[in-house]
Amino acid sequence: MIRADILRDIAPILRDQLVVCNIGIPSQELYAIDDQPSNFYMLGTMGLASSIGLGLALSQSKPVIAIDGDGSVLTNLGTLPTIGNNGDGHLILLIIDNGSYGSTGDQPTYTGRRTSLAGMARAAGCERVVEIDGSDTGAALTEALGTKGTTVIVCKCDSGNETMPVIPLDPVTIRDRFMQVVNS
Amino acid sequence: MSIHTRIVDDLIANDIRFMTTVPCKQLAGVIEEIDNRPEIRHVPANKEDEGMGLCAGAHLGGQRSAIIMQNTALGVTINTLATLIQFYRMPLPMLISYRGEIGEPVACQVEMAVHTKALLAQLHIPTYHFHRRSDVEELDGILKYCFMASKPVAILTDATFWKGELA
Numbered sequence A: 001m002i003r004a005d006i007l008r009d010i011a012p013i014l015r016d017q018l019v020v021c022n023i024g025i026p027s028q029e030l031y032a033i034d035d036q037p038s039n040f041y042m043l044g045t046m047g048l049a050s051s052i053g054l055g056l057a058l059s060q061s062k063p064v065i066a067i068d069g070d071g072s073v074l075t076n077l078g079t080l081p082t083i084g085n086n087g088d089g090h091l092i093l094l095i096i097d098n099g100s101y102g103s104t105g106d107q108p109t110y111t112g113r114r115t116s117l118a119g120m121a122r123a124a125g126c127e128r129v130v131e132i133d134g135s136d137t138g139a140a141l142t143e144a145l146g147t148k149g150t151t152v153i154v155c156k157c158d159s160g161n162e163t164m165p166v167i168p169l170d171p172v173t174i175r176d177r178f179m180q181v182v183n184s
Numbered sequence B: 001m002s003i004h005t006r007i008v009d010d011l012i013a014n015d016i017r018f019m020t021t022v023p024c025k026q027l028a029g030v031i032e033e034i035d036n037r038p039e040i041r042h043v044p045a046n047k048e049d050e051g052m053g054l055c056a057g058a059h060l061g062g063q064r065s066a067i068i069m070q071n072t073a074l075g076v077t078i079n080t081l082a083t084l085i086q087f088y089r090m091p092l093p094m095l096i097s098y099r100g101e102i103g104e105p106v107a108c109q110v111e112m113a114v115h116t117k118a119l120l121a122q123l124h125i126p127t128y129h130f131h132r133r134s135d136v137e138e139l140d141g142i143l144k145y146c147f148m149a150s151k152p153v154a155i156l157t158d159a160t161f162w163k164g165e166l167a
Helices: A003-014 A025-034 A049-059 A070-075 A080-087 A117-123 A134-144 A171-184 B003-013 B025-035 B048-061 B071-086 B107-122 B134-149 B161-162
Strands: A016-020 A039-041 A065-071 A091-097 A127-133 A153-155 B015-023 B064-070 B092-097 B129-130 B152-156
Touching: A003 A134, A016 A025, A016 A049, A016 A171, A025 A039, A025 A065, A025 B134, A039 A171, A049 A065, A049 A070, A049 A091, A049 A153, A049 B015, A049 B048, A065 A070, A070 A080, A070 A091, A070 A171, A070 B064, A070 B092, A091 A117, A091 A134, A117 A127, A117 A153, A117 B048, A127 A134, A127 B107, A134 A153, A134 B092, A171 B048, B003 B015, B003 B025, B003 B134, B015 B025, B025 B064, B025 B092, B048 B064, B048 B071, B048 B092, B064 B071, B071 B092, B071 B134, B092 B134, B107 B129, B129 B134, B134 B152, B134 B161
Parallel strands: A016 A039, A016 A065, A065 A091, A091 A153, A127 A153, B015 B064, B064 B092, B092 B152, B129 B152
Antiparallel strands: none
């Protein structure tokens, strides 16, 4: 099971939620599978999906799903203590951990070796952390949506990407239509 | 009224309700004042680009946000400023301690001070330098300008400003 399979599985759950999606192929896959105005696609700025998700979760009352990757979390590890110590928003950090930098040619990350992102999230102060197999993502997401506060889901899957076109939307369009959903 | 109270009053009067900070000795008083104000949610960041991500999220959530940081960290925020704050056209007041200016005791701070205005100019970020204590009178107008333009705006505050020796 690769990331695109997971995104296809959970698309019906994501559809009605505020989603902040990681840079590169993850956003391209989500856009191609089920574009929604409630999806905030990151077109650049590797590593900040979880930070944007946290700021958003703390600034309004709707649940927020931040879809991140192992490589992106590793590049912004400071995010885990910030999330662990500011847990009063309804944030779900979904880390799709395929052990590789997918958008740059599937070079391995350290999570495929000795590093555990679930362990790091717990050590950073995140109270609810689950590590699951990719096929269980929908169930974990549904449970987290039903539970206030922060949940970190580390979802293990195989490395690999589907070939998707670059997102054609202008960034200001992405932001504007997203903010309209936030305000609705 | 202390300079810290004055600054935070202006932030609140401009509806800023979410702030992130990475500390600097010069900014300690302002950060302490922010923590005294229930109007502002203060989320300390571990790195300045992370902080800008938090501010971007707050903006998407409909809240005005701002960052407090030191100029030596400007380098780590270049990509975030260009590809997130500017690309998506978001307002972001940056209250920056301008280390490495007159009165600086640490030589290494000068090494980033000499690049600070050049980097901000290269990014086409409107930049204001607070040197005399009375320069704080501009803050309210700068904040209004920032949100009017939906751009990042830098306010560089140097050691002379914080000491308040020049009116």
